[in-house]
């Protein structure tokens with residue numbers, strides 16, 4: 001999974017990601033994906049997820065699109081850096097329009113720099129989760145993201 005482009009809008013940040021081959025399209029391609037994600041970021045299990053059938057993200061994580069997991073990883077990193085958990089993300093795709101394996105992921109943000117930093121950190125997290133990169137130090141990333149915030153988050 002590769003971040004293709006990032007666009008900062010007034011109320012959200014839009015990211016286009018390219019999953020490439022069909023193998024890595026869903027988290028079912030490798031059982032270790034969900035295990036690594038939750039071990040690295042346990043907060044993911046508590047995420048609410050607005051999908052059609054009222055399942056929580058904990059129920060969904062083992063069988064969903066890889067970019068949808070990326071969406072939740074970004075939101076979790078933002079939350080760890082002090083952004084409100086009420087912010088929403090959204091993942092959509094139209095392969096016929098955009099090409100196979102292209103996903104559009106949008107993020108609401110309270111601080112654009114924290115959101116951009118979380119997107120960059122989440123790319124490293126996804127490399128590790130999908131078995132193509134080293135384990136990132138998410139606590140160090142969280143500390144770094146907090147320094148990007150213009151107004152310190154209230155404790």
Ligand SMILES: [Zn+2]
Nearest residue numbers: 049050057068
């Ligand atoms: Zn979701």
